[in-house]
Amino acid sequence: MSTAPVATLSATDANLGFAEQLRQSCWEDWNACIQHRFVDEIFDGSLSDEVLRRYLVQDYQFINRFVALLGAAIASADVFAPRVTLSQFAAMITSDENTYFLRSFDVLGVPPADRLQPALTAPTQTFQQLMHEAAQSLNYANCIAVLAVAEGLYLDWADQPAKKHLPLPARFEHAEWITLHANDFFRSFVAWLRAELDRVGPTLGREARAEATHYFQRAVQLERQFFDHVYA
Numbered sequence: 001m002s003t004a005p006v007a008t009l010s011a012t013d014a015n016l017g018f019a020e021q022l023r024q025s026c027w028e029d030w031n032a033c034i035q036h037r038f039v040d041e042i043f044d045g046s047l048s049d050e051v052l053r054r055y056l057v058q059d060y061q062f063i064n065r066f067v068a069l070l071g072a073a074i075a076s077a078d079v080f081a082p083r084v085t086l087s088q089f090a091a092m093i094t095s096d097e098n099t100y101f102l103r104s105f106d107v108l109g110v111p112p113a114d115r116l117q118p119a120l121t122a123p124t125q126t127f128q129q130l131m132h133e134a135a136q137s138l139n140y141a142n143c144i145a146v147l148a149v150a151e152g153l154y155l156d157w158a159d160q161p162a163k164k165h166l167p168l169p170a171r172f173e174h175a176e177w178i179t180l181h182a183n184d185f186f187r188s189f190v191a192w193l194r195a196e197l198d199r200v201g202p203t204l205g206r207e208a209r210a211e212a213t214h215y216f217q218r219a220v221q222l223e224r225q226f227f228d229h230v231y232a
Contacts, residue, residue, distance in 0.1 A: 017194070017197070017198035017201070018197045018198050018200075018201025018202070018209075019148060019152075019193075019194035019195075019197035019198050019201075020194075021201075022145065022148070022197065022212075022213060022216045022217070023152075025213065025216075025217060026216070026217045026220045026221070029220045029221055029223070029224045030153060030156070030220055032224050032227075033153055033156075033157060033220075033223050033224050033227055034153070034156050034157045034160060036157070036224075036227045036228075037231065038051070038055070038227050038230065038231075039157045042169070042174050042177060042178065043163050043166055043169065043174075043178065044166075044169065045169030045170060045171060045174055047174060049108055051230050051231060052104075052108065052173060052174075053108045053109075053110060054230045055230040056101060056104055056105070056108070056110075057105075057110060057114050057115070057118050058118070058120070058121055058123075058124045058226070058230070059101075059226075060101050060105075060115065061118065061120060061124055061128065062124070062127065062128065062131070062150075063093065063094075063097075063098065063101075065128045065131040065132055065135070066093065066131060066150065067090060067093060067094065068131070068132070068135050069131045069134055069135045069143055069146060069147065070086050070089065070090045070093070070147070071090075071135070072134070072135035072136070072137075072138055072143050073086050073140060073143035073144060073147065074086045074087060074090075075138065076138045076139060076140040076143060077140050078140060078200070082140075082196060085189070085192055089189050092185070096180065097180060100176050100177070100180060102115075103172070104172075104173045107172075107173060108173070121229055122229075123222055123225040123226045123229050124226070126222055126225075127219070127222045127223075127226065130146065130215070130218055130219060130222060131146060133215075134146045134215055137211075139208070139211070139212075140200065141197075141200050141201075141204055141208060141209075141211075141212040142211060142212050142215045144193060144196050144197055144200070144212075145197065145212045145213070145215040145216040145219070146215050146216070146219050147193055148190075148193040148194060148196075148197055148216065149216055149219035149220050149223060150219065150223075151186070151189065151190050151193060152190045152193060152194065153220065153223055154181040155181055155182070155186060155187060155190045157181075158177075158178050158179075158180075158181035158182040159181070159182040159187065
């Protein structure tokens with residue numbers, strides 16, 4: 001993995017758990033995702049089919065690398081209990097979420113070639129590479145750092161208090177993408193990921209902590225780029 005500077009933590013940050021320190025270190029990009037035009041439009045049902053099609057086709061290409069990343073986290077976990085939780089989440093990703101993609105592709109008229117082997121955009125390729133590098137590191141903290149972004153950021157936009165009073169949009173392609181990331185199972189899993197970061201953070205040496213921080217911050221930057229590029 002290429003090295004890059006990571007944000008320094010203030011004295012106030014040092015009083016927070018590792019998960020919140022990481023999130024605060026890249027809050028501008030994190031908040032830009034939560035408040036993104038894509039989020040507003042999927043909640044109010046105005047998201048165009050063209051944008052949603054582009055988004056889902058590219059997002060679907062992450063599943064293979066994402067499941068491999070879950071496998072690497074399972075393999076590198078320091079104790080048994082995390083392996084159970086990660087395995088249960090992997091089962092959800094390969095069932096409920098995969099089914100949503102296939103149903104949405106049918107409605108949006110996505111041909112088989114674009115479902116399985118579309119031309120990958122630069123943000124998609126770079127995010128795939130980041131997940132691959134985290135998995136190949138076989139370092140539990142690195143794997144959990146990327147997972148905590150990929151899932152935690154989606155919980156924060158789908159479950160934000162400012163939008164909870166809104167009725168779900170009429171079309172399932174919009175509504176189910178929200179509810180897949182705003183339900184009790186998903187909330188519990190994201191809370192667990194953050195608790196795992198808090199658990200392992202204090203055990204990391206300086207270099208290992210900087211490496212996990214780099215993975216987290218890079219993942220947040222790429223999430224923002226991914227949201228932005230579906231409108232390009």
